[in-house]
Amino acid sequence: ESLNFSSPDEIGYQYRLGDEKVMINVGSVGQPRDGDPRSCYIVLEDDLVTFRRVDYNVDDTARKIYDTPELDNFLGDRLREGR
Structure with a gap:
């Protein structure tokens, strides 16, 4: 098995x-x-995964x-940074 980690942006959101x-x-x-503070979910249609923000x-x-x-302030900072 191989391990590949990709952000939605890196794969064109699909x-x-x-x-x-x-x-x-x-x-x-x-x-x-992944550096994008928006929430993210996916839509699975047949064999296509589409990421939505x-x-x-x-x-x-x-x-x-x-x-x-x-709560530590770094949690709020992390939300803004998306990290």
């Missing part, structure tokens, strides 16, 4: 499935970890994190 085993992880809302109010969400003493 991936055609073949006979190989694949794992697709879009991350959680607002934390895709959705804008949301990142600044509002980060502000709520900063206002919560139990």
